Amino acid sequence: MLTTRILKSNARLLLALTAAVMASAPIFSHADESASSYKVKYSSPTTAEGARHLYAQIERAANYACGTSSMDMEVMMHAPGPCVHEAISHAIHDAKNPKLAQAYIEKNGRDEAHKFGISSDVMSAKN
DSSP states (O other), X not given: OHHHHHHHHHHHHHHHHHHHHHHHHHHHSOTTOOOOOOOOOOOOOOSHHHHHHHHHHHHXXXXXXXXXXXXXXXXXXXXOOHHHHHHHHHHHHHHTOHHHHHHHHHHHOHHHXXXXXXXXXXOOTTO
């Protein structure tokens, strides 16, 4: 049963990251470039440290999928570009994990989290 939940969480995260990149690709790329995705394997984090580690993995995957790097000068000086930010936000939202949502809120603020429907409140099975 736990394995099934983990697999469903992995599938939701991959789907969210892929959908976010695909949705933003026509806006942020040239017509001849295709959207890519990157699979993040994980188990649901149970600690704040685990959530921050998973957030970093998601951020790296979003940078990879969007063709950027966290070492780009613009990213280091300001914030990730729109493609990366949206990919991360949608992946966090779709993961529906309170610890991961809290890591997002700590990094981006409650107002930004609210824009993407991210809350650190415990989600019910209907959400």
